[in-house]
Amino acid sequence: MSISTVFADLWHQAGFTEETPIQEAVYAPLKADESIVGLAPTGSGKTLAFGLPLLEKLVPGDGVQLIILSPSQELAVQTRDVLRPYAQAVNLSIVGITGSANVKRQVEQLKKKPEVLVATAGRLLELVSAGRVRLHTLQTLVVDEADELLREPGLSQVRDLAMEAPADVQLGFFSATPSPMFSDLAKWFGQDVRVIDVRAIDHTQGAVRHLFVQTDNAHRETWLRHLAHLDKFQALVFFNQNAVMEKVARTLSHQQIRFAVLSKNDRAANRAKALTDFRKGKLTLLLVTDLAGRGLDIPKLPAVINYQTPKRAEAYIHRAGRTGRMGASGDVITIGDDHDRRDLRKLVPQYHIVRGFLTDGKLSTTPPAREAAVTPATAETATAAGSKPVAKPKRVAPKPIPEAAPVATKKHKKVRARDQKNKGKRKPKQA
16 A cells, blocks of 8 residues: 555545555656656546645645646635645645635735645736745646646646746646647656556446437426436536526526526635535535536536537546546436437447436436327436446336427418418319
């Protein structure tokens, strides 16, 4: 076991009984100051994989020695909170630096000379440029969710921070999905980086069903409402655009559904409260975008809902990775029309089609009696790589779902009025 004895009790309290493949694979290279790319599935313990060996190397009172960059303030706060007990165990101080938080309060925290900073790149670069943070003592720069952060403007910000650090600074890039950037790191950062990929041997994810619920755009919200009323249901709901997310939020505010929104336009305190309430089970739905939901750890989350189909396969993988973590089971439910179904097949072609329905207050892959299914939903389902196949449940009577009412256009109204007027009249003989 490579976990230090000083961290062992905390590590076991976090729910680990043995090291995950990524934790075992990167421990020695990180302790030996090697720059690496760590690739492992979502929910496989990457934060502790890089956090623990790097904390063991730090010296209390020697200034900022470790910086961990996150793509969102939620992930930065989560990473800080996960690592803080371990840092305290070895007399180290860890501070979070995020964009929407009060900058004066952050400057006050920096005066205490922490050894570890967990930050969003933009705010940290502002403080470095203003002389509030100096990086001459930096030993290691970790880029979490690297496939996301190494896209502009993140790439330029990360490079600027690396330029402020000593030339021999150790680099660590961690992600669940690869990026073309990983093969060009030597060009962008001036040093060779070793790739450690354990995705093929990591089986920490639980059984996950992938379902596609087919409906029209007018009835996506109806489906979301029905799902929210399932017994013991809770889900992260992903959107591609903030505008669509806020529109759905306005509609849900008139329903009896406990929900909140992680919006980039909201105050940091409100976003933190929404995430805390969701983790405590006080909310049924948490509406998020890809950036806000990236890397979030919600223990035993039952489901993820794609209200809008993601545009990239990487986005689907990261969304799906919010459920089925550390051996727990879960559902990934995509709501969409024919176009969305075709787009999803391009992103995840290995999935096969079965039938999916809302039956007896539960999600089922067993089709109910045809006459009872008012709005049958075509579903795409598969078992995630390395997880157990899902047994089909027994057939039960379906919970009826309102059928979409046909839209009466002006043309339809005219035809109907003409038919009523001519009702009972003889048709003129053909010449």
